[in-house]
Amino acid sequence: MATETVSSAPPAGLRESKKQETRQLISDHATRLFIAQGFEQTTIAEIAAAARVAKKTVTNYFPRKEDLALDHQDAFIGSLARTVTDRQAGESALAALRRAFTDAAKAAEPVAGFSGPDFAGMIADSPTLSARLRDLHDLREAALADALAEATGAARDDITPRTAAALLGAVHRTLFQRIQELTLAGQDNPRISATVTAAADSAFGMLEPSLADYATA
Template sequence: MSIDTLGLREQKKRETRQAISDHATQLFLQRGFDRTTIADIAGAARVAKMTVTNYFPRKEDLALDHHEAFAAGLAEAVARRPPGESALGAVRRAYAHALEQRDPVIGFTGRDFARMITDSATLVARLRDLHDQREEALARLLAAESGERPAESREHSEPGEHPAESGERPSEDDAEGRVVVAQAVAAQLAAADRLLFRELQSRVLAGQDEDAVAAALTRTARHVFDLLEPAIGGYAVR
């Protein structure tokens, strides 16, 4: 099979996935998430129900189509930080950029879409779970950068697998302490991120235009991150 053929197949898959997502969004906005079935979406997209579930195993993921990017967002922002920047600095810079771009991942979804989410207990629960995943991914990254992994991973490690910076294997207390610190920092950053998301969504639901929302969140985010700076501004500086 030629490379061109493989490329065409991948393009066709992307187009099919996007078409399913677009039709699902239209139906969710018209009927509400809970009243729309997979069969409705398959019919609108002119594909089999199995095709829908192959691309989107969970119905919620049809509504929250950016779920993978959302769950990984904080960790990816920190992982890409340049030398001299802290974890807080990376999150702060990424959030400011997302505001400039009016990124739907941080809440710029439009009033109707935001209302559709808040009207569905299923989607509210899924969004809460995604925020938890977002925090957990960041905690794993910070723990890994400190030379440690969560306790459940360390239980299966070979002796000496995680040396300390000095070249000697850290004590169990030191290792666990670094993991807890990483989790604590991730929790603070994720809490700020979660609250900013809620504030942005509440303004969208209130009907404010995107420029007004971005301006208000720029001020609020600056204040929130300034308050965090004395506590964790020096943590995980690359």
């Protein structure tokens, strides 16, 4: 009679769920310490101790210290490109991005810059995080350029998608910074949302003459 082999390893779905829980636990403790002590002053050893994991576990999940503070960076980098890829029929890239930003501002979404005063202060007080945030804006713009090139069938050496991405990325970068400034000034999200929604109308409107029909689905 054949005997069954019983595996002690948890199912793949359970293992992945456990990994996500551990990752979130480490991130939460890191953010708490960064806000309380400052990013530059907080060590990986302190984060590991707070999360009750080994230092190697922290660095396995977050190879760079900045990743612990900016742990949604992948979603941020791909946000504008996804908006263009998922634009509605008959909608230009500009119209899609304008609509998406307005929706994000009304919902006070973190990816648009609504991070709260503690988090915004942590970024502003850290040269390392401020520099990394600039890098993320650059990476987001590059991803947008790729999406625009694909949407328009542009040749590899065509500068048009990169130029359009630079213009659209600059508007998003400016609005993101404005949200951070108003947050640090003590304004609440509803007031900030109203302010930047009006500012977005003006900023995106400046691009209408050149990009109104660009990359229309």
